[in-house]
Amino acid sequence: MLDIQWSAAELRELEELRQRESLLPADAPRALLSIRLSVLTEETTSPIRQELDLRRFALMRGCRVVGVARDLNVSATKVPPWKRPKLGDWINNRAPEFDQILFWKLDRFVRRISDLHLMIEWCKEYKKVLAADKDPIDLDSAYGEMMVTMIAGMARIEAANTGIRLESLWKYARTTDRWVIGKPVFGYTTEEGLNGRRLVVHPFRKRVLHWIYAMLKRGRSMYKITQIVNRAGVPAPNGGKWYAKNLTSILTNPALKGIRVIRPPKAKSAEISRILYGADGQPIRLAPPIFEDREFDEIQDLLKNNAKHGRKGSKGKQLSRFLGVVLCGSCLANMYKHVTIKNLKDGATRKYPKLRCSSYTTEPCGAPVFDPDEIYGALSAAALNELGEYEVVHREYARGAENLARVSELEASIKHYMDGLAPGGSFAVGGFIQKQAQEALQKLGAELQTIDPETTKDRWTYKSMGVTYRQHWSELGTAQMEKDLLRAGITFVVYEDHADLLIPDDVKQRLVVRDDYFKKRL
Missing domain, CATH: 3.40.50.1390 (Resolvase, N-terminal catalytic domain)
Known part of the structure; x- marks a missing residue:
């Protein structure tokens, strides 16, 4: 730049x-x-x-x-x-x-x-x-x-x-067995050949992936596997460390079978890349496979069985609450709710929820785990105690044009009467006419005094909704409390033996609800 x-x-x-x-x-x-x-x-x-x-x-x-x-x-x-x-x-x-x-x-x-x-x-x-x-x-x-x-x-x-021309070029390039542009999936690299750049297997990365495959078959968790490869000094694709997320994205990519894939338009991060097929109806082959079809399918089954935790439950129910509010006292990272499910001998299952620092699965900071309900309850109680009686205030846009026009009218009228009451003026004749002009002038001046100069300008106004945050949260629940605390920059820092609710000095200003004109209309 x-x-x-x-x-x-x-x-x-x-x-x-x-x-x-x-x-x-x-x-x-x-x-x-x-x-x-x-x-x-x-x-x-x-x-x-x-x-x-x-x-x-x-x-x-x-x-x-x-x-x-x-x-x-x-x-x-x-x-x-x-x-x-x-x-x-x-x-x-x-x-x-x-x-x-x-x-x-x-x-x-x-x-x-x-x-x-x-x-x-x-x-x-x-x-x-x-x-x-x-x-x-x-x-x-x-x-x-x-x-x-x-x-x-x-x-x-x-x-x-311009986009159509580029897409046309990409569509043609995807039908060939050459590597056009971009970074190949972990396990492969590129090299120049007689007919252009080609995709080739990276021997060391292939061995790493097959070792991971063996660990999955032995029942090792993704957390344990990433710990081992990190200690072994194996660099992740971006040069950083391995996590369950980036490793899973690699293991679920069909490109590991040596075929061309494409990300669907507007694909979400969790969506699996789509296989591209040639005119013969077969996947376009770019390089020898790192995993055969049978091995790749088995990896997908192992990953599904291995995935027992996450921020959301199987039905999309959010587990972790107050992300960005509840922070670890050791490293100030987010605290996530994690649920371990254990199978009992009688066939039933038991859930063990715990709240732990986000560093727990990467480089643990040493913070203990907590009971989620206890922490969330303590946060709610502290927020109600400190903020419950604050009024819910909304910001609204006010135009000053109407008052400005009225001020201009009053000033013109006042000038008219003052000129008329001056010596030689049309109202300076004594008697009833002069008295009426003087009374009119006083009324106009009194009205002008009642108009705040600030109301003649475009401005933000702040209107109380007539309810407190205690009533507001009682009606709308925990999700609303979470949004309000995040907007206000309030944090709840959890230590081993206590927790601190940290409230900014300008919390009342931060809590003001600001109407998002564009969000409502998109």
Whole structure:
């Protein structure tokens, strides 16, 4: 990544633009500049040049710049505006501080039409304006809104066409027995051949995998196996240590049979790769197998029998609660609930739940195990004792336009009556007319005094919901308590003989429920 450095000439230009901006009236619209690049290289449009162009654009629109949101090395296709590190903070938390969002070109702002439409709806809801310097886009007009949708559609089509060309190349490459790109599954490596790069067996890694296979057949747990290979100094695929998760992902990959596989589109991490078949209906063979079909199938059965623990039960019921809240007193790692199931002689089973540090299966920190119900109960009691009487408060967005308009009307009326009551004025005639004008002036002044100047601005307001957290958690249960404690940054650190509930000083502010406009509409 390149360093962004302003030249002397650019700094002089920036200072000149700021001086011109300082001459704008106090009530000038407030502009937020949005600057984004997917990849920062010498060939890309300079972020500094974008900012200077946008500052000139703001001056042309009569806007004062109140902030610059620089999101560099951020993809507009993958990350919508409200989730970007800088721009997202302005949109979600600082909306009252600006009136317009200015950007260089539309593709610097969004790439997906759905993201664009949602931003347009947000701007309508919050009375904001979107405008681009290099595109005919300005949401102040219906024409500008139409143009922004059309241009976004064209950008999306261009991105889709690029994706189609790449996918076509990949589809062809997958039908051959050559290795095109990427990192092969553990057990294989690549080498250059006469007809390109080929997949070949890595002898040492193959021996490691067959040793693991033998250990599974002997009934060894994944935890024990990873401990042994780590002590033996066998490097994991990423160069780090072995864990049950990364070892399982390798052992469940059909690529160990020497055939080509592909990850399904939008596949989740737990999904197994899919086998690719050739025109003859057979799997595309890339290299000799590390495991034959019979051996691979047996490994899958052994893994299923071996898997007795995890964060979720067989029916998807979540076991571990308060992740990110309940921490180990020795190393401050998360505490997970683990259930051991033992078969009894009479055919029944017995469950032994325990709460242990996440380091237990990797490099144990020495912390003891605890009874989950006891810890969760102690946390709930402590949270209710410390926070139970706090009121549940929601943050809402309030517009100041109505009060601002009323203030302007009152000030104009007051000026009218003051001018009329001045010597020589239309109301300075004594008698009933002058008395009525004076009374009207007093009423107008009294009403003006009742309007808080802050209410003439866009702002966040905080509204109590009329319930305490004790009532809130009593109605919505443990899951809601977990969400609230996480939002507030509250932790419950568990030691061998006691536990501490750590509450930030600004806990009331952290507990405020902030409406997520975009999450509700996606």
